[in-house]
Amino acid sequence: GESVGLHLPTLSVQEGDNSIINCAYSNSASDYFIWYKQESGKGPQFIIDIRSNMDKRQGQRVTVLLNKTVKHLSLQIAATQPGDSAVYFCAVVYYGGSQGNLIFGKGTKLSVKP
Amino acid sequence: EAGVAQSPRYKIIEKRQSVAFWCNPISGHATLYWYQQILGQGPKLLIQFQNNGVVDDSQLPKDRFSAERLKGVDSTLKIQPAKLEDSAVYLCASSHGGGWANTEAFFGQGTRLTVV
Numbered sequence A: 001g002e003s004v005g006l007h008l009p010t011l012s013v014q015e016g017d018n019s020i021i022n023c024a025y026s027n028s029a030s031d032y033f034i035w036y037k038q039e040s041g042k043g044p045q046f047i048i049d050i051r052s053n054m055d056k057r058q059g060q061r062v063t064v065l066l067n068k069t070v071k072h073l074s075l076q077i078a079a080t081q082p083g084d085s086a087v088y089f090c091a092v093v094y095y096g097g098s099q100g101n102l103i104f105g106k107g108t109k110l111s112v113k114p
Numbered sequence B: 001e002a003g004v005a006q007s008p009r010y011k012i013i014e015k016r017q018s019v020a021f022w023c024n025p026i027s028g029h030a031t032l033y034w035y036q037q038i039l040g041q042g043p044k045l046l047i048q049f050q051n052n053g054v055v056d057d058s059q060l061p062k063d064r065f066s067a068e069r070l071k072g073v074d075s076t077l078k079i080q081p082a083k084l085e086d087s088a089v090y091l092c093a094s095s096h097g098g099g100w101a102n103t104e105a106f107f108g109q110g111t112r113l114t115v116v
Helices: none
Strands: A004-006 A010-014 A019-025 A032-038 A045-051 A056-058 A062-067 A072-077 A086-094 A101-104 A108-113 B005-007 B010-013 B019-024 B031-037 B044-050 B053-056 B065-068 B075-079 B088-095 B111-115
Touching: A004 A086, A010 A019, A019 A086, A019 A108, A032 A062, A032 A072, A045 A056, A045 A062, A045 A072, A072 A086, A101 B044, B005 B088, B010 B019, B019 B088, B019 B111, B031 B075, B044 B065, B044 B075, B075 B088
Parallel strands: A010 A108, B010 B111
Antiparallel strands: A004 A019, A019 A072, A032 A045, A032 A086, A056 A062, A062 A072, A086 A101, A086 A108, B005 B019, B019 B075, B031 B044, B031 B088, B044 B053, B065 B075, B088 B111
């Protein structure tokens, strides 16, 4: 199977600083990874994804890094803003079945101090 | 485009009662998912539909949970009878189809269920 682990349940950063949220997964066969942002009272919202044939992907203010050797994934948010306050989940697609299951980690709650 | 619609937003029931949740996916999305999110945890897949057929229901507690998507559009998730541990947010998501690695899935706001 696949399990997705959490490094830190909470992270507090100062506005303007960079944030790094980490995640670990267990199955080396997993080949697609997604970061979601979930604000209070809302469903998860797609932020950025990465496939296993890449080790880095950049979006607007966000970067995802994938280290397949140690099965580690991280999300970097540049110049963190109050609107970035939310719970961030890493999710891993595990192809135990035909279509693949999306396995979520427990999430990291990011708090941004003004 | 309109997002995934879910209702009700909140529901409080007593244990052993029944409850049903409704989901209307984004128009044209063939794949529909129901997730359970217990407080402080990540969402866990309950069931996945492709059009009106079930693709994966391996984690659905079938003794009390049921779901259907009769016409391949709207879906309902039912719990009968509810237990205290069913208290959670039930999320519906939809995508064009083809599995997670091929299309982005969009989540609804969820239904928060409290069983007392």
